[in-house]
Structures are given as structure tokens and as C-alpha cells.
């Protein structure tokens with residue numbers, strides 16, 4: 584047994600209507616292993632999730648799933664927009680359930696951060712909250728090279744986006760069998776772009792004030808609560824994230840002002856009987872990328888304000904296994920009785936991560952070069968601790 588075995592990490596927790604056996608979650612990670620033509624989940628993914636569900640009983644969150652072709656962004660991904668696509672995810676979800684664990688389907692739309700060449704090749708538009716507000720000079724250059732313009736989403740585009748979230752959420756729950764859907768409000772994809780004053784220059788009811796910039800995020804929340812029930816809906820935020828052009832603390836409007844409003848609107852809905860299953864958070868310390876392409880860690884900012892507003896289940900992720908003696912992990916998971924810790928990078932290379940943490944077994948280092956490389960290698964090739972002995 585390890586120092587972690589006695590922490591809250593290995594106590595059960597109720598999330599929505601489900602009791603998880605531990606507070607160790609697999610963080611959502613886009614891994615590009617699905618079928619790249621139809622964007623359908625496959626046996627490669629089934630094995631990956633099935634392996635991580637064994638001897639676990641906790642929550643596994645999926646890769647980000649595009650709610651529509653207009654939001655795919657990348658050459659490879661997953662969708663559940665059609666019945667066939669949703670059915671293709673079912674074996675993965677079933678494998679998780681058969682092993683006694685639980686599945687959340689993360690839903691997103693990438694907006695202005697789509698790869699322009701991908702959109703061009705598929706005959707799709709490049710859209711975002713406002714025209715010509717690229718994340719950075721590289722993004723602008725990539726659009727120019729593909730002869731793509733960044734177009735402002737029309738009110739029809741916005742209505743369609745909400746419908747696409749609803750269809751995908753219903754399909755994920757009703758056809759794929761997911762326990763939860765997670766709205767990807769993080770990482771400066773479309774919903775976070777609307778919340779960021781540097782990306783959102785709109786003058787209609789979706790821009791121009793904290794309330795207006797939050798409108799789309801909250802409309803998606805309300806639509807999914809209506810469609811599948813609050814107890815099956817989670818959401819992920821990353822107020823501090825600068826990846827993808829986010830303003831973080833340097834915005835004309837500070838990220839705490841913008842996001843405190845969003846967390847308090849969720850808490851208000853909770854008090855009215857519509858408490859979301861969980862709110863997931865990128866820790867403030869995940870400061871963007873280092874030169875070698877990994878996340879850099881900073882301890883400059885405190886994120887405690889978020890948990891003082893939102894009183895429901897919190898999922899927290901960000902470098903918890905990179906901090907010596909797991910100090911932040913132990914402090915955060917033991918600070919209250921409503922915190923789940925999500926692990927990303929080390930879950931890629933340790934399919935039995937919960938058991939390793941509980942027993943104090945060494946962790947296999949992750950291989951960044953295989954994070955996004957299609958195929959089995961670096962995805963289904965890492966052994967469990969007992970297999971490696």
C-alpha cells in the first residue's frame with residue numbers, strides 16, 4: 584500500500600446518480616485512433632478503454648468527440664452525430680461497463696482552431712465567434728496557405744451548434760450507452776472562444792459583456808440538461824489556458840471575472856434543482872507548453888476561487904503526478920469530500936494507473952511521440968505492472 588491508499592482518492596463518490604468506486608479519473612485525451620474517414624470509434628479504442636476500466640470502478644472520460652463536421656478541426660477524430668457513429672462507440676462503452684467502470688463522452692466543436700487544410704479538404708468553412716480573430720500569427724498563416732477565411736458564426740450557425748450538441752449528447756447516452764456527457768468548455772475551442780474577449784468581438788447578444796460572452800456556453804448547458812438530465816451532464820473549463828489563443832490572466836477582462844460568472848451561473852442552476860454531475864477544471868498551474876512540447880507547470884495562480892463558487896463535484900487535472908511526493912494531489916483530494924482527480928499523461932502509459940497509485944508501484948514514463956499517432960503502438964502496447972514483471 585502507498586501513501587495514497589489512505590487518501591480520499593480511494594473512497595467512493597456519488598456523481599449524478601452513479602457511485603464511483605474511487606476518485607481517480609481518466610482525463611479526456613484526443614488520441615486520433617478512430618476511423619479517420621467516418622470518425623467512428625473502433626476496436627483499438629475499445630481495448631484501450633477496456634484495459635483502463637479493469638480493476639478500477641472509476642470514471643473514464645473519452646477523447647473529445649466532435650458534435651458536427653463543422654467542428655471537427657483535425658484530420659482524425661470521433662463523432663456520435665449519426666446513429667451509426669453512436670453505435671460504433673457502444674462496444675467501447677460496453678467494455679468499460681463490463682469491467683465495472685463508468686464512461687463520460689466529452690463533446691466539442693473546435694471553431695476557429697480547426698486545421699484550415701482539413702476544413703478545406705472536406706469542403707467545410709472555418710468559423711468562430713468573430714471573423715479574422717485568429718488565435719495567433721501561425722493560425723492566420725495556415726488559413727492563408729489553405730486560402731481559407733475565418734468567418735463569424737451567424738445566428739443560424741449558433742442555433743445549429745446547439746442542436747448538434749443535443750443530438751450528440753442524446754446519441755452518446757441513448758445509443759452508445761455513456762453514463763455522462765461532458766461539455767468541452769475548455770482549451771479555447773468554440774465555447775471557450777465565445778467566453779474570451781480576444782476571440783469574441785461580437786456586437787449581438789453573444790458578445791460585448793461577461794453575460795453575453797457566457798451565453799452560448801450556458802445555452803448549451805441548458806439544452807443538454809433538458810435533453811438528458813442535469814445528473815448526466817458535466818462540463819470542463821480552463822480559465823487560465825493560453826493554448827489555442829486564450830487570454831488567461833492577460834485578457835482585457837481577467838479570466839477570473841469571466842469564469843466566476845460561469846461557475847456561479849452553474850451553482851445558481853444547481854440551487855434551482857439542476858445540479859450538473861460535475862465541473863471539471865484544468866488546474867491553473869498548467870501553463871501552456873514547454874519547448875519540448877509537454878505541459879509546463881507554474882504555481883503562480885490559485886484556483887481555490889472556483890471551488891468556493893461551485894459546490895458540486897469537482898474534477899481537477901493538471902500535473903498531479905509531476906509534483907514531488909504527490910503533495911498537491913493529497914492536499915486537493917483530501918481538502919473536501921467532492922473532488923475527483925483526473926490523470927492524463929500517466930494514464931496513457933499505465934493502463935492500471937489506479938492500482939499502481941494505490942499500491943505504490945512505479946509508473947511507466949509516457950511517450951509523447953505516440954500521443955497522436957494512429958494505430959496500436961503507444962496506445963495499446965503499454966503493459967500493466969504485473970504484465971511487466
Ligand SMILES: Cc1cc2nc3c(=O)[nH]c(=O)nc-3n(C[C@H](O)[C@H](O)[C@H](O)COP(=O)(O)O)c2cc1C
Pocket residue numbers: 610611612613614646647689767769770819865869900901902903904925926927928929954955
Ligand atoms: C495527448 C493529450 C490529449 C488531450 N486531449 C484533451 C481533450 O481532447 N480534451 C480535454 O479536455 N483535455 C485534453 N487533454 C488534457 C487532459 O485532459 C488533462 O487535463 C491534462 O493532460 C492534464 O493532466 P495530466 O497532467 O495528468 O496529464 C489532453 C492531454 C493530452 C496529453
